[in-house]
Amino acid sequence: MQPVTDLDSLSLEETTYRRLRQALMEGAFEPGQKLSIRRIAAALGTSAMPARTALRRLATEQAVDVLPSGTAIVPRLTRAAFRELGTIRAELEPLALRLAAPRIGGPRLSELEAIVRDGWAAREANNPEEVLRADRDFLFVLYHAADAPMLLSIIEALWMRRGPHFWDARWIIIGRVPAENRHAEILDALRAGKGDEASAELKAEIESTTAYLLEQMPFADDPVEDGGFDRLRSPAGSTRKRRAAVGPSG
Amino acid sequence: MQPVTDLDSLSLEETTYRRLRQALMEGAFEPGQKLSIRRIAAALGTSAMPARTALRRLATEQAVDVLPSGTAIVPRLTRAAFRELGTIRAELEPLALRLAAPRIGGPRLSELEAIVRDGWAAREANNPEEVLRADRDFLFVLYHAADAPMLLSIIEALWMRRGPHFWDARWIIIGRVPAENRHAEILDALRAGKGDEASAELKAEIESTTAYLLEQMPFADDPVEDGGFDRLRSPAGSTRKRRAAVGPSG
DNA sequence: AATGAACATTTGTGATCACGTTATAGTAGG
DNA sequence: CCTACTATAACGTGATCACAAATGTTCATT
Numbered sequence: 001m002q003p004v005t006d007l008d009s010l011s012l013e014e015t016t017y018r019r020l021r022q023a024l025m026e027g028a029f030e031p032g033q034k035l036s037i038r039r040i041a042a043a044l045g046t047s048a049m050p051a052r053t054a055l056r057r058l059a060t061e062q063a064v065d066v067l068p069s070g071t072a073i074v075p076r077l078t079r080a081a082f083r084e085l086g087t088i089r090a091e092l093e094p095l096a097l098r099l100a101a102p103r104i105g106g107p108r109l110s111e112l113e114a115i116v117r118d119g120w121a122a123r124e125a126n127n128p129e130e131v132l133r134a135d136r137d138f139l140f141v142l143y144h145a146a147d148a149p150m151l152l153s154i155i156e157a158l159w160m161r162r163g164p165h166f167w168d169a170r171w172i173i174i175g176r177v178p179a180e181n182r183h184a185e186i187l188d189a190l191r192a193g194k195g196d197e198a199s200a201e202l203k204a205e206i207e208s209t210t211a212y213l214l215e216q217m218p219f220a221d222d223p224v225e226d227g228g229f230d231r232l233r234s235p236a237g238s239t240r241k242r243r244a245a246v247g248p249s250g
Numbered sequence: 251m252q253p254v255t256d257l258d259s260l261s262l263e264e265t266t267y268r269r270l271r272q273a274l275m276e277g278a279f280e281p282g283q284k285l286s287i288r289r290i291a292a293a294l295g296t297s298a299m300p301a302r303t304a305l306r307r308l309a310t311e312q313a314v315d316v317l318p319s320g321t322a323i324v325p326r327l328t329r330a331a332f333r334e335l336g337t338i339r340a341e342l343e344p345l346a347l348r349l350a351a352p353r354i355g356g357p358r359l360s361e362l363e364a365i366v367r368d369g370w371a372a373r374e375a376n377n378p379e380e381v382l383r384a385d386r387d388f389l390f391v392l393y394h395a396a397d398a399p400m401l402l403s404i405i406e407a408l409w410m411r412r413g414p415h416f417w418d419a420r421w422i423i424i425g426r427v428p429a430e431n432r433h434a435e436i437l438d439a440l441r442a443g444k445g446d447e448a449s450a451e452l453k454a455e456i457e458s459t460t461a462y463l464l465e466q467m468p469f470a471d472d473p474v475e476d477g478g479f480d481r482l483r484s485p486a487g488s489t490r491k492r493r494a495a496v497g498p499s500g
Numbered sequence: 501a502a503t504g505a506a507c508a509t510t511t512g513t514g515a516t517c518a519c520g521t522t523a524t525a526g527t528a529g530g
Numbered sequence: 531c532c533t534a535c536t537a538t539a540a541c542g543t544g545a546t547c548a549c550a551a552a553t554g555t556t557c558a559t560t
Binding site for chain 1: 511512
Binding site for chain 2: 011
């Protein structure tokens with residue numbers, strides 16, 4: 001894969017935006033976490049300006065919410081919002097896969113195979129971080145292959161909104177007994193040139209995972225009992241200090 | 251319809267953003283038109299800051315393109331981009347209609363009826379501006395009724411990108427002989443409680459209109475002959491000066 | 501110890517400025 | 531009449547400042 005851009009030649013505002021975007025998609029922030037302009041600017045060693053614009057851009061995509069005071073906050077999803085997210089994903093991501101199917105060549109297939117293998121190994125090793133990473137990588141290799149830039153950016157926006165909660169729920173996700181390896185089946189369908197089958201499989205995966213999480217995950221509008229949102233953190237009591245908004249060194 | 255917010259209580263940046271967004275969706279700008287920060291700021295009587303943030307937000311939604319120099323420009327769509335737009339719309343807008351269908355009550359139905367009547371009258375009067383407005387209003391009443399905020403904002407982003415070209419092509423659109431009144435049929439289906447039928451009808455409309463325009467409209471990557479982009483302006487030689495970016499008085 | 505008021509800090513917003521780049525118009529040369 | 535160059539204007543970017551609103555903290559009071 002070619003380097004998307006030379007980071008050095010980009011404006012500060014653009015790099016700030018991309019780093020926040022990536023962090024959000026990967027679940028590096030916790031739901032409810034406040035992202036203040038000055039803090040982010042300080043963490044990146046710039047003035048407030050690039051951080052301000054970057055945050056407002058994210059708010060436009062609804063990747064962050066914005067309090068009445070103007071402060072950006074990592075969204076806490078309501079059940080309705082999470083359901084909506086699932087509904088849209090179940091429509092758009094299979095579409096992307098359908099567009100990508102005829103464009104997947106041999107090299108891409110082996111790349112995908114490797115990712116599926118990694119994901120499977122991580123699952124057996126009970127390593128949820130790695131499982132989630134592999135799942136995400138698998139899908140986005142496909143979505144990039146669709147060569148539909150608008151569609152891709154819409155899907156990314158959906159993932160940004162979902163990312164923080166997904167990350168929080170990684171122990172729930174990993175706890176689900178995987179009847180079969182769905183990504184392996186998608187891969188098989190792609191190898192056989194059955195794009196529509198792969199697409200249907202993906203749609204089923206998104207819908208069933210969404211339904212499962214609606215049952216298992218706590219949401220912002222659930223009645224609070226015993227700490228509410230703060231259960232289901234990682235088991236080894238990781239009560240560490242909230243991580244810095246953006247670390248300049250990664 | 252309730253006033254969404256009171257404009258006076260909003261930040262300058264937010265009002266700037268909303269005005270540009272509306273203008274884009276309605277096709278008030280021409281493809282290729284440059285939107286400079288300072289010009290827009292001057293037109294609104296503010297400093298450059300709100301205009302800067304507003305334009306960057308629009309760029310994030312891909313509602314405007316950004317030249318290498320950083321200047322925002324109203325997009326000129328390539329055929330591929332227009333096709334992609336149609337493909338995404340054909341997936342999302344029927345979804346929105348499906349979600350909206352069970353929520354459409356009597357008052358909404360009469361509102362929709364009135365809009366359809368207006369549109370039909372405008373078509374007979376050969377008034378393309380009014381036809382396009384009615385079509386847009388009809389659909390967005392439905393999309394709002396879906397009560398799915400993310401979905402709505404995605405759809406609006408798609409329309410923003412399409413708006414300028416659509417406006418340019420209004421004489422082509424109006425010139426197409428309408429076999430039947432599709433929106434009336436959608437309305438009938440809704441009245442009968444057949445949301446899926448309405449949705450399928452809408453999908454067909456989007457797909458056939460997209461295909462039709464792909465044949466009839468000139469695109470940014472078409473070979474230029476005889477003025478290229480500049481044919482198909484309104485017949486009464488409206489060679490008026492390019493309208494101001496944003497008029498402060500509306 | 502719990503409550504509330506006063507203070508200090510942090511926050512977003514918008515304006516202004518400096519800097520380097522890009523686009524544009526005018527002019528000279530072919 | 532067209533092209534190439536140059537000077538001037540306009541542009542985007544990022545930093546900094548002032549201001550008002552919101553937030554968090556401290557301390558006195560009950």
